[in-house]
Amino acid sequence: xxxxxxxxxxxxxxxxxxxxxxxxxxxxxxxxxxxxxxxxxxxxxxxxxxxxxxxxxxxxxxxxxxxxxxxxxxxxxxxxxxxxxxxxxxxxxxxxxxxxxxxxxxxxxxxxxxxxxxxxxxxxxxxxxxxxxxxxxxxxxxxxxxxxxxxxxxxxxxxxxxxxxxxxxxxxxxxxxxxxxxxxxxxxxxxxxxxxxxxxxxxxxxxxxxxxxxxxxxxxxxxxxxxxxxxxxxxxxxxxxxxxxxxxxxxxxxxxxxxxxxxxxxxxxxxxxxxxxxxxxxxxxxxxxxxxxxxxxxxxxxxxxxxxxxxxxxxxxxxxxxxxxxxxxxxxxxxxxxxxxxxxxxxxxxxxxxxxxxxxxxxxxxxxxxxxxxxxxxxxxxxxxxxxxxxxxxxxxxxxxxxxxxxxxxxxxxxxxxxxxxxxxxxxxxxxxxxxxxxxxxxxxxxxxxxxxxxxxxxxxxxxxxxxxxxxxxxxxxxxxxxxxxxxxxxxxxxxxxxxxxxxxxxxxxxxxxxxxxxxxxxxxxxxxxxxxxxxxxxxxxxxxxxxxxxxxxxxxxxxxxxxxxxxxxxxxxxxxxxxxxxxxxxxxxxxxxxxxxxxxxxxxxxxxxxxxxxxxxxxxxxxxxxxxxxxxxxxxxxxxxxxxxxxxxxxxxxxxxxxxxxxxxxxxxxxxxxxxxxxxxxxxxxxxxxxxxxxxxxxxxxxxxxxxxxxxxxxxxxxxxxxxxxxxxxxxxxxxxxxxxxxxxxxxxxxxxxxxxxxxxxx
Numbered sequence: 001x002x003x004x005x006x007x008x009x010x011x012x013x014x015x016x017x018x019x020x021x022x023x024x025x026x027x028x029x030x031x032x033x034x035x036x037x038x039x040x041x042x043x044x045x046x047x048x049x050x051x052x053x054x055x056x057x058x059x060x061x062x063x064x065x066x067x068x069x070x071x072x073x074x075x076x077x078x079x080x081x082x083x084x085x086x087x088x089x090x091x092x093x094x095x096x097x098x099x100x101x102x103x104x105x106x107x108x109x110x111x112x113x114x115x116x117x118x119x120x121x122x123x124x125x126x127x128x129x130x131x132x133x134x135x136x137x138x139x140x141x142x143x144x145x146x147x148x149x150x151x152x153x154x155x156x157x158x159x160x161x162x163x164x165x166x167x168x169x170x171x172x173x174x175x176x177x178x179x180x181x182x183x184x185x186x187x188x189x190x191x192x193x194x195x196x197x198x199x200x201x202x203x204x205x206x207x208x209x210x211x212x213x214x215x216x217x218x219x220x221x222x223x224x225x226x227x228x229x230x231x232x233x234x235x236x237x238x239x240x241x242x243x244x245x246x247x248x249x250x251x252x253x254x255x256x257x258x259x260x261x262x263x264x265x266x267x268x269x270x271x272x273x274x275x276x277x278x279x280x281x282x283x284x285x286x287x288x289x290x291x292x293x294x295x296x297x298x299x300x301x302x303x304x305x306x307x308x309x310x311x312x313x314x315x316x317x318x319x320x321x322x323x324x325x326x327x328x329x330x331x332x333x334x335x336x337x338x339x340x341x342x343x344x345x346x347x348x349x350x351x352x353x354x355x356x357x358x359x360x361x362x363x364x365x366x367x368x369x370x371x372x373x374x375x376x377x378x379x380x381x382x383x384x385x386x387x388x389x390x391x392x393x394x395x396x397x398x399x400x401x402x403x404x405x406x407x408x409x410x411x412x413x414x415x416x417x418x419x420x421x422x423x424x425x426x427x428x429x430x431x432x433x434x435x436x437x438x439x440x441x442x443x444x445x446x447x448x449x450x451x452x453x454x455x456x457x458x459x460x461x462x463x464x465x466x467x468x469x470x471x472x473x474x475x476x477x478x479x480x481x482x483x484x485x486x487x488x489x490x491x492x493x494x495x496x497x498x499x500x501x502x503x504x505x506x507x508x509x510x511x512x513x514x515x516x517x518x519x520x521x522x523x524x525x526x527x528x529x530x531x532x533x534x535x536x537x538x539x540x541x542x543x544x545x546x547x548x549x550x551x552x553x554x555x556x557x558x559x560x561x562x563x564x565x566x567x568x569x570x571x572x573x574x575x576x577x578x579x580x581x582x583x584x585x586x587x588x589x590x591x592x593x594x595x596x597x598x599x600x601x602x603x604x605x606x607x608x609x610x611x612x613x614x615x616x617x618x619x620x621x622x623x624x625x626x627x628x629x630x631x632x633x634x635x636x637x638x639x640x641x642x643x644x645x646x647x648x649x650x651x652x653x654x655x656x657x658x659x660x661x662x663x664x665x666x667x668x669x670x671x672x673x674x675x676x677x678x679x680x681x682x683x684x685x686x687x688x689x690x691x692x693x694x695x696x697x698x699x700x701x702x703x704x705x706x707x708x709x710x711x712x713x714x715x716x717x718x719x720x721x722x723x724x725x726x727x728x729x730x731x732x733x734x735x736x737x738x739x740x741x742x743x744x745x746x747x748x749x750x751x752x753x754x755x756x757x758x759x760x761x762x763x764x
Contacts, residue, residue, distance in 0.1 A: 107241070110204050111183040112139040113171060115233070115263075116191040117162065118147055124191040126151050127321035135197030138183070142171045168263035169255050176248045184209045186244060189236035194312045194324045198332065203310065204238070206286050213240035214271055217290045217311075218279045221265065230268020231279040234313035235290040237264075243277065250274040293320075299327040307331050340366070367478050368447040382440040382452070385410060410439065413451050417473045421457070431457045437470060448478040493527065494616045496667075498599050498607070499588050501533040502553065503579060504540065505724045506603040510553050512719075513603050514560060520608045522564050528599075528612055532557065532571035533584055541575040578728045581664075582691045582699060586677065589670055595621070596670040600696060604718040605630070605665065611715040615667040618709055625700050626667040628713035632659040633720045638746040638754050656720075657747070658712045661740040663697040665716065676704035693730030720744060 116125040125141055129151065133139050140155050144162035159170040175186055185204045189195055207213060215238040216231030231237035247270070254270035271277050281288050291309035299306070299320075306312070315321050344365040351361045362369040373379045383392035385402060387410065393400035402410060414436060421431045438454040453473050460466045498517070502510065521528045534550045548554070557569045574587060585600070592598075599615050601607070611628070618626040633656040673696070680703045684690045700708055725737035745751065 107184045108137060108182055110137060110185045110187060110201060111175065111179050112136045112187045112189070113175060114139065114141045114189055114191055115167065115171065116141050116143045118143060118145045120191050121147055121156075122151060123318050124315065124321065125154065127315075127318040128191050128194075129154050131321060131325040132195060132197040135201070138179075141191075142167065142174070164263040165255070165260065165266050168267055169251060172244075172267070173248070173251055176244055180241065180244055180248070184241050185213075186239045186241070187236060188233070188239070189311070190234055190313075192313065192315045193234060193236055194315050194321055194328075195236055196310050196328055196332075199310045200236075200238075203286055203288070207240075207284055209240060209242070211240065211284075212243040212246065212275065212277050213238060213283060214243060214268075214277050214279050215283055215288050216279055216281070217288065218281045221269070227278070228268075228272050229279040230265050230272075232290075232313075233262070233264030233267075235292075235311040237279065238288075243271070243275065246275055247271060299323050363474075364476055364478075367476060370450070371444050371446045380442050380444060382442045385439045385441065387414075387436045387439075410436075413475055413477070414453065414455070417453055417455065417475055418457070420475075421471070421473070427462060430460045432460070434458050434468065448476055451475040451477070494597050496528045496599050496612050496615060497592060497596050498528060498530045498601050499533060499585075500530065500601050500603060501535055501579065501581075501584055502550070502603060503535045504537065504549050507549070507552065509603045509721065511556060513605065513607075514556055516606045516608075518560060518564070520606075521612070522560070522567060524609060526609055526612060528607075530569050531588065532569065533588065534571055534573045535579045535584070536573060536575045538575055538577060578692050578726065580692045580729075581695045582677075582680075583688075585673065585696055589673055589677070592670055594669075594671040594674065598666075598668055598670060598673070600664070600666040600668075602664040602718075604721055606717055606719075608715055611713060614713065614715065618711075619667040619669065621669045621671060622706070624707040624709050625669075625672060625704075627663060627697055627708065627710045628665050628667070628716050629658045629660055629711065630662065630665055630716040630718050631712075631714055632656050632662075632718050632740075632744045634744065634746045634750065635720050638750050656717075657743065659718075659740055659744060661736045661743070663695050666696050668696070668700065672704065672706060673699070676700055676706075679703040692728075693733065695733070 114125065114128055121141070121143060129139075129141075133154075140157055142157050142159065144159055144167050146156060146158035150156050157171075157174060159167055159174075161167065161170075171188070179186075185207075187195075187200060187204075207215075214231060217235040217237075218229035219232045221228055221230060250270065254266070254274065258266055258269050258273070260266040260269060268279055271279075289305075289308045289310050291306045291312045293312055293314060297320075300323075312324055315324065347365050348358075348361055352358050354360055371378075371380060383390070385391060385406075388402055390400055390402045390406060391398060414433060418431055418433050425431070434456040436453065437456055440452040441449060443449050451474065453475070454470060455473065456468065456470050458466055458468050500513065517530060520526070532553070534553070536544065536549070540549050554571070557571065560569060561567060572587060572591070574584065576583070581600075585598075588598070597616065597619060599612070615626060615628075618624065639655065676699050680699055683703070697708070700706060723737060723741055725734050725741070727734060729737075746754070
């Protein structure tokens with residue numbers, strides 16, 4: 001009995017910490033069961049009386065009330081297409097679309113058509129293009145007859161006939177044929193109309209695409225039905241995609257049966273007669289506000305009705321168009337500033353209720369707080385500058401002249417600082433700048449560019465007294481809205497032509513390069529070819545009949561061609577003492593078509609499919625060239641001290657670094673290189689010795705207007721090796737090669753450990 005009591009006491013003592021948990025679980029289960037029984041009983045009571053079905057919405061068909069799809073609305077209901085593959089047919093790789101919106105059938109939002117003429121193409125149409133065209137996603141100009149020269153930056157469609165009705169008919173037909181399946185809304189305006197682009201875009205975002213919309217300034221037909229209205233063409237009008245699709249089959253009938261002098265009346269009559277839809281100025285709670293300009297109107301003195309207008313008509317000349325744009329831009333800017341002030345006030349009021357209180361308000365209000373570093377390695381340093389010099393230069397020098405964009409940035413920020421001070425203290429004080437004593441700036445990725453200025457100012461009072469004082473101000477240039485830069489469409493199916501220059505010093509690494517090339521491109525049937533460039537020293541070139549230094553490489557190439565019967569690896573032999581990258585590319589460029597995509601590689605490069613695809617995607621003909629920054633592994637003797645390296649080490653920053661001094665790898669099209677090389681030849685004339693101090697990167701940088709995309713490439717990994725730097729190259733290229741070798745030895749911590757171990761060994 002005593003033993004049993006002791007065992008029971010031991011069990012209770014072990015369960016004592018878990019008793020609160022067990023009691024909580026039991027109580028929770030009991031309450032949930034009790035609540036479930038109450039809910040079940042209440043549901044049964046409610047279900048005793050049948051609930052009549054709700055009446056359908058006003059204007060909705062009876063099928064919608066019963067949950068059945070409405071005829072004509074099938075496009076807006078999700079459909080699941082089951083996958084089926086015929087076992088009797090060979091499997092083919094599914095070609096997916098580039099963008100998900102294409103596969104899901106999404107449309108662009110707004111297409112704008114501007115009706116112009118040969119007489120006003122170079123005046124009013126140009127004014128429209130300079131004021132509002134860049135605010136619309138897609139805008140085309142339509143005319144009957146075109147002039148001899150089309151203004152720059154305008155996409156013009158000429159129909160060959162100046163008759164107004166014919167122009168309207170051909171324009172609507174062209175829009176349906178080329179853009180009817182790509183856009184949800186179509187806005188048609190004249191070149192003597194000023195439209196507020198942002199207001200028009202905001203209007204279509206608040207309208208449902210599930211309706212036939214004919215929206216504009218409604219006008220009565222002369223002598224026609226009082227209920228029917230057409231949209232006045234001078235103030236622009238909006239058509240939905242569904243209406244355009246229904247209207248297209250009747251355009252030919254409208255052209256033959258409806259007689260009218262005005263094209264907007266003709267279109268309105270066509271829509272009314274065949275679709276039964278009249279023009280409206282208000283739809284779904286949205287108003288289409290317009291304003292009709294009188295003669296000798298001053299836009300700066302107009303009333304509230306003018307400020308709320310989406311479209312203004314008629315605009316008689318280019319000067320009036322620009323004045324309207326200036327006034328509406330000022331109105332829009334004032335609205336934005338007022339919204340900013342209101343939001344800042346709301347942020348202050350709400351922050352006062354938070355646990356941090358008013359101390360939690362960041363400056364400027366509404367902008368992200370400054371970045372808080374977690375260690376000393378994350379501290380963002382400040383760059384010191386004056387009005388003449390910058391003390392943090394891109395080339396690493398301690399002091400350089402302030403010029404270009406940096407000088408404009410400093411001048412603008414000083415001017416803005418004085419302007420803000422005057423807005424705060426006027427009319428009591430007026431400040432004028434004497435001198436910038438000190439300037440500091442840094443880029444904070446969380447908020448933008450930050451500035452701290454020490455200004456020597458002269459403050460003048462209303463009575464004429466002045467005093468010189470120093471004042472420190474802080475400013476922030478916040479990051480604005482991120483925009484996607486439009487880029488030309490490229491594919492991953494482009495053939496890549498690899499070019500590998502080889503010298504005698506590279507012979508020990510060729511075997512590994514060819515093995516990686518065969519494994520990652522030939523075995524995978526990647527669309528890539530290889531051309532070898534054998535660079536002979538003049539002494540070796542004279543003895544090539546007796547001893548060919550590249551005989552072993554040629555034998556390896558022969559073995560690859562035997563293994564892969566469909567592959568041919570050509571080589572080109574060059575004799576030179578100074579292997580200039582530009583001279584070598586001149587030879588290769590002449591032997592390939594102009595549309596060839598080159599990848600200029602080095603013998604230490606390990607080719608893989610991932611990088612080749614990025615080479616294809618990042619290189620765009622007549623637009624962009626790609627210079628990847630390869631990842632260079634450190635010297636294993638210093639990093640691992642003779643130990644075996646880990647096969648799957650994900651800590652790249654410990655095992656190597658991105659070699660920013662190397663420009664040996666490059667992806668570019670032959671046509672782009674030939675164009676830049678032609679400009680270079682015209683600049684240097686017959687001074688070929690200049691080419692020895694240049695690389696392909698310099699050719700594109702100084703003699704082409706292309707984008708130079710320079711980015712780190714983790715898929716381009718090179719094993720450590722001590723490169724031989726040719727002293728016959730230019731001083732800059734030789735210095736860059738030496739720096740690449742030195743920084744590729746090891747990290748600072750590994751070098752410090754090596755020095756420490758050496759000192760320890762010497763001391764003992």
